[in-house]
Amino acid sequence: MNFHFSDKELEIFKVIQQAAAELSYPVYVIGGYVRDKILDRPTTDIDFVCQGNGIDLARRVSSQLPGKNKFAYFKNFGTASITYKNLELEFVGARRESYRRDSRKPIVEDGTLEDDQNRRDFTINAMGINLGAEHFGTLVDPFDGLGDIERKTIRTPLDPDQTFSDDPLRMLRAIRFASQLDFDIEEKTLASIKAMSRRLDIISAERITTELNKIIMSANPTKGFIALFETGLLEIFFPEMVKLHGVEYEGGKGHKDNFYHTLQVLENVCEQSDDLWLRWAAIMHDIAKPPTKRYKPGIGWTFHGHEVVGARWTPRIFRRLKLPLDQKMKFVQKMVRLHLRPISLTNEEITDSAVRRLIFDAGDDLEALMILCRADITSKNPKKVARYLSNYDKLLIKIDEIEAKDQIRNWQPPISGELIMETFGIKPSREVGVIKDAIKDAILDGDIANDYNAAHEFMMKKGQELGLTPV
Numbered sequence: 001m002n003f004h005f006s007d008k009e010l011e012i013f014k015v016i017q018q019a020a021a022e023l024s025y026p027v028y029v030i031g032g033y034v035r036d037k038i039l040d041r042p043t044t045d046i047d048f049v050c051q052g053n054g055i056d057l058a059r060r061v062s063s064q065l066p067g068k069n070k071f072a073y074f075k076n077f078g079t080a081s082i083t084y085k086n087l088e089l090e091f092v093g094a095r096r097e098s099y100r101r102d103s104r105k106p107i108v109e110d111g112t113l114e115d116d117q118n119r120r121d122f123t124i125n126a127m128g129i130n131l132g133a134e135h136f137g138t139l140v141d142p143f144d145g146l147g148d149i150e151r152k153t154i155r156t157p158l159d160p161d162q163t164f165s166d167d168p169l170r171m172l173r174a175i176r177f178a179s180q181l182d183f184d185i186e187e188k189t190l191a192s193i194k195a196m197s198r199r200l201d202i203i204s205a206e207r208i209t210t211e212l213n214k215i216i217m218s219a220n221p222t223k224g225f226i227a228l229f230e231t232g233l234l235e236i237f238f239p240e241m242v243k244l245h246g247v248e249y250e251g252g253k254g255h256k257d258n259f260y261h262t263l264q265v266l267e268n269v270c271e272q273s274d275d276l277w278l279r280w281a282a283i284m285h286d287i288a289k290p291p292t293k294r295y296k297p298g299i300g301w302t303f304h305g306h307e308v309v310g311a312r313w314t315p316r317i318f319r320r321l322k323l324p325l326d327q328k329m330k331f332v333q334k335m336v337r338l339h340l341r342p343i344s345l346t347n348e349e350i351t352d353s354a355v356r357r358l359i360f361d362a363g364d365d366l367e368a369l370m371i372l373c374r375a376d377i378t379s380k381n382p383k384k385v386a387r388y389l390s391n392y393d394k395l396l397i398k399i400d401e402i403e404a405k406d407q408i409r410n411w412q413p414p415i416s417g418e419l420i421m422e423t424f425g426i427k428p429s430r431e432v433g434v435i436k437d438a439i440k441d442a443i444l445d446g447d448i449a450n451d452y453n454a455a456h457e458f459m460m461k462k463g464q465e466l467g468l469t470p471v
Contacts (some may be wrong), residue, residue, distance in 0.1 A: 001139040001146060003129065008085055009046075012065070016048060017131050025052035028113060028140060029130035035124045037384040038149055039181070049091045049116050049128070055080045095119065113140065118158060121170045122177065126157050140259060152183040160192035168199035171233060172211040179215045179224035190231070197232040202232035205322040208237050212321070216279050221270065222263045226394065229259070240317060241283065242292045248301075255301040258289050261378055268375030277328045278368050281335035288313055311337035334365060335372055342373045346391030355398050356444045359408040370396065395428060406443075406450050414455040415439055424463050425471035431463075438462050448452045 005013065013029075020027035027050040036043040038416045050057050055073045058080030062071040065084055073080035082089040096111035096119065111129065120126035123145040130138040139146065143157040154174050156163040164171050178185050185193070200208070217222035225241075228234035235242045245259035266282040273279070288309035294302050314333040318325055341358055362369050370392065377388045403409055413436060420432050439448075439455050439462070448454040460470065 001038070001141075003137050003139075005137075008087070012046075012084065012087070012089065013131050013136075015064050016061050017056075017133060017136065017219075019064055020050060020057060020131065021133065022050075023052055023057060023060065025050040025057055026113065027051075027057065027131045028115070029131060030128045031120065031125050034127040034129055034139075035145070035149070037129075038146065038148060039125075043089045044086060045090065047092070048131075049092055049094050049113065051094045051112060052095040054078055054091040058082055058089075061089075061091070071378060080376050112314060114142065117142055120157055121163065121167070121173055123155050123157050124177070124183075137152060152181070153186050153187050154178050154183050154187040156192075160189045163164075164192055164196040165199060168196065169203050169207055169211065171196065171200060171231070172203075172208060172215075172228075175224050175227045175231070175233070176211050176214050176218065178227060179218035179220045182220050182223070185227065190227075193233070195233045197236065200233060200236050205237070205320065209321045209323060211274060212237075215267075216283070217274070217276055221279070222267050225263055225266075237321065238285050238288075238317075240313070244286065248295075250295040250301070251441070253295075255293070256378075258286050262286055264378040265372075265375045266377070269371060272371050273368070273373070275368070277331050278335070278371065280323075281332045281339075281368075281372055282331055284310060284314060284317070284336050285339045285376065286310070287317070287336070287370065307337055307340050331365060331368075334362075335369060338362060338369055339372055339376065342392065342395060343376070343388070346388070346395055350395060350398050352402055353445045355395075355402050356408050356446070359399060359403055360411055360444055363410055366399070406446075408444070408450070411440075411443075411450070414450065414452045415459050420459060420463075421471055423459065425467040426468065431466050431468060434466065435459055435462050 016027060027048060029046060030049045031047045032356070033043055033046045035041075046308075048054075048057075055078065058073065059071065062069055062082050065082070070083040071080070078093055078095070080091045082091075092177055094111050094113050094116040096115035117126045117128065117140075123143040125145070126141075126143050127145040128140040130140060143155075148155055154177050156170075174185055174189060174193060177183060215221055218224060225234070229242065229245065241259065241262070244262055245257060247254045247257050262283060262285070265285065266279060269279055269282040286303075286306060288306040289303045291339075292303045292309055294304070294305040301384065312335050314336055315325065315329060317323075318329045318332070323329065338358075338361060341361070345354055345358065359366060374389065374392055375387055379385050379388075415436070417428075417432050417436060420435050421427065424431075426432065439458055442448045442458055443450045443455070448458050463470070
């Protein structure tokens with residue numbers, strides 16, 4: 001295997017080679033960098049393993065690199081890092097690890113390069129490149145990781161049961177790499193994940209979600225979710241999604257499998273956006289269909305209110321998965337709550353009032369909502385798809401026309417609560433809220449113009465109806 005290194009890489013490797021020689025340490029590039037170099041994937045992280053003290057080597061390298069660099073070390077873990085020219089260089093001494101049954105925290109001892117490669121998760125991540133002067137650039141590949149790259153295979157270096165028992169997070173990592181690289185998990189490795197799935201119980205939600213988000217942002221998240229489902233891992237940390245699977249029949253009528261529908265929507269969104277939270281909205285949009293599912297003779301299967309229930313579930317699911325509970329969660333919640341609104345407007349004569357309310361409720365997220373709604377069209381009937389898309393195009397034209405005329409997006413009320421209280425000489429009260437809501441509804445319904453004079457006149461009229469007198 002012949003590697004082509006950039007000038008920047010060669011500069012770094014030669015400094016490391018010299019520093020390691022001064023310490024009499026054999027040193028190797030290891031892991032993901034080697035894999036990505038072979039696959040011609042960009043990377044900004046390079047891991048180095050030496051047979052010696054990784055912190056000592058990193059400190060010496062940091063002092064010998066030209067220009068400025070940032071050095072940090074972590075004595076408890078025996079690791080050190082250098083930030084140099086937008087690259088993260090990580091150093092560690094070769095280690096052997098052993099695990100207790102009830103923990104994923106290893107007992108670490110000094111070891112050889114062979115020991116270090118044995119503890120790696122997959123063959124494609126166990127390859128090394130020798131940086132020594134005599135064998136510089138030589139691939140060290142004891143488990144045929146290069147062959148597995150050529151075969152597009154994810155496989156553990158040692159017995160998969162032991163590998164996954166030692167660190168159950170590796171089961172998720174196997175699926176993540178399969179999704180990112182479009183590889184297949186080797187049969188024995190896949191069978192082990194199914195058998196060992198409950199070991200995931202000892203892994204924290206934060207670490208699970210880190211891998212899950214990488215699957216969602218991968219080139220093929222659908223492949224990842226199907227693997228999570230079929231191995232039983234998804235049931236452990238996201239049972240609500242598993243419950244979407246399956247089709248019931250009543251009166252000879254069945255509904256679509258909402259699990260695979262959700263994956264198709266996710267796939268459609270991925271074609272249009274690389275926003276993690278819009279992809280989460282695709283995953284969550286129908287999450288509450290199972291508890292809202294009803295069969296009505298003469299009508300068929302219904303899922304009334306699933307968007308309301310799904311929006312209510314969103315904070316709970318985000319909290320359990322340790323996802324952020326900030327504006328990102330509120331965005332997903334909004335998308336779930338509103339995802340049926342645009343399509344309901346395409347099924348009837350579109351009124352200006354309904355469009356104003358959609359613009360008002362969606363605000364700056366209107367474009368994201370329309371991406372999700374278009375992605376939600378998963379019919380196998382081309383004529384039906386074309387009709388839906390045509391209706392969405394008409395709705396978008398209507399939205400642009402009304403927004404240009406009425407300026408509803410990110411609407412600010414032309415009459416404030418403070419002005420209402422000053423006008424009628426009242427304190428904060430129910431009447432203030434009633435008048436503010438009435439003004440908003442009148443503007444959205446098109447009964448008055450979206451300006452101060454019209455709103456002020458309406459406020460005086462509404463105040464009179466409530467028995468208020470201007471001061």
